[in-house]
Structures are given as structure tokens and as C-alpha cells.
Amino acid sequence: MKYLTAAVCSMFFTSFAMAVPARVGHIIDGDTFSGVVKLEGDIEISVRVRLRNVDTPEINGECEYEKTKAQQARARLGEIIPVGTMVELTNIKDDKYLGRIDANVFDSRGRDVGNVLVREGLGRKYNGGRRDKWCNIK
DSSP, X not given: OEEEOHHHHHHHHTTOOSOEEEEXXXXXXXXEEEEEEEOSTTEEEEEEEEETTEEOOOTTOSSHHHHHHHHHHHHHHHHXXXXXXXXXXXXXXXXXXXXXXXXXXXXXXXXXXXXXXXXXXXXXXXXXXXXXXXXXXX
């Protein structure tokens, strides 16, 4: 089994027009997790995945409200996509941080994970650009 770094994985993803399966490895925060993607043959890529179109509070937030909501979002993400489960990645793009990709993520029930977090008040829609501070919206 081969493992490639996330820094080189985007060149593999550009050839996928359909959903790419991934096994959830670790929940990092409310909108990011690590996963293992199996490509052709025996190639597997370990990559950090950020949910597209959603923003959740930061674990090291600026106020107690943000930190509390961040812990809730991370816990909920872990319930929606528990470690070891399979998810589908679509609309995959390079992230602004090296070694991370952005993707729409769908759980085993076919739900868009980012939309679930938004509906439950643990995230908000995000389309790029500057984000509002969580401490300002209590």
C-alpha cells in the first residue's frame, strides 16, 4: 500500500469527475477532518479535508462563546461522520493551506455534512473571503 502526502494529491483529484470515497481518520475541528482516499490500484492518500461552503467557530477562538461553539461543532462532526466511516468527496479543490483540500462531503445517508452543521446552528454558510467574527454574533 502506498501513501502520498496531501501536497501532491490534488493532481490525482483533478481526474475525478464523480464522487471520491474517503475513510474518516480524525476529526480536527468543526469543519476539517483527516481522511484516507483510495485511488487507483493500491494507492492511498492521507489528506486533510475542509468542508466547502461552511465556516464553524475556531477551537482557539477569541471568546468563550466561540470556543464553546467550536467544541460543539467538532463533537457534532464526529457524530455525523465517525472515525472509520466512509464519506464521499465532491467538488474537490486545493485549499489555501498546503496539504489540505476543500470538498463537499456527504455522509453514508447522502447528507451534505456542511449543510447539516449550518441547519443545526453550529456553522454558517461561507463562500470565501473575509469571515465575520463569531464573538460578534452571540
